[in-house]
Amino acid sequence: MKTVLHRADTRGHANHGWLDSYHTFSFANYYDPERVHFGALRVLNDDTVNPAMGFGKHPHENMEIISIPLEGDLEHKDSMDNVAIIREGDVQVMSAGKGVFHSEFNKNKDKQVKFLQIWVFPNKNNVKPRYDQISIRDLYRKDELYQILSPKADDDGVWIHQDAWFHMGDLSRGTTVNYKLKGDNHGVYLFVLEGGLNVADHELTRRDGIGIEGVNEIELSASSDAKVLLMEVPMNV
Missing domain, CATH: 2.60.120.10 (Jelly Rolls)
Known part of the structure; x- marks a missing residue:
């Protein structure tokens, strides 16, 4: 057995005012050569977004992106014409494939939204982008x-x-x-x-x-x- 332990207080941290983000693996301005990925798991971000704030339209390609809301409501829009709200108890997935643009905003004006953003390397590149969202309550x-x-x-x-x-x-x-x-x-x-x-x-x-x-x-x-x-x-x- 081989293990790698990442304590919560050793994660990368970036507070942008509207966004408070903790990075288990190297991301954006946080880089640790010992913490780039775990196998196909590339990103595990623990994000808190202030009311009525969010990520403007930005591109992705050749990555499987999973969002798991922990608290609040997150509004998603993308270049595939999807508009959706994801909430605690939902899971969202986007296969970026050959290229997609999307944005994510806190739908609420009076409370924070907290969610996990997870990226997984795909096993095939340049697929047709796709989006899905389900409730996992059942x-x-x-x-x-x-x-x-x-x-x-x-x-x-x-x-x-x-x-x-x-x-x-x-x-x-x-x-x-x-x-x-x-x-x-x-x-x-x-x-x-x-x-x-x-x-x-x-x-x-x-x-x-x-x-x-x-x-x-x-x-x-x-x-x-x-x-x-x-x-x-x-x-x-």
Whole structure:
């Protein structure tokens, strides 16, 4: 087993006034050669956007972009003529492919919006851009890991152009769950949203992350009520 531990207070940080962003991996003006990516997982940003503020229209290409709102309402517009609001309990995915422009704004004028912005390297380039958004409320299972993303369009959650699987968990204190990896030469990156978890002999707390590779299965034990995002990705990219 090989692990890489990223404590919450070691992340890159940029406060632009309207945007307060923490970067698990190198992003924008934050660069750490030891923290460029974990396999196909390239970006994990923990963003807070002030009321009525947001990201103006900007381009992306050849990246799978996943947004997971944690609080508030985020308005999305793109060059594919999509206009949508994503809220807590939703997951949004955009395959940038051969090129797309989009913008994201806090829809509310009286409260912040908080969301995770995640980028995954695709397994094929220059695809036709695509957008999707779903509610994961019906997938929710208390004290279990429930799938929110996969490589398959007919599976639970959204899908992306990569052999990756994302799961979320809302675990009560004392709960233990196991996750069995689905792919060969894959790793798992866990990001603790709230509470405390013991994973691979490490005690993790809010916004800590850990990458694990070289195993077929991992065990998660909740040392307090905990919420976690688990991302399985290929390590060879």
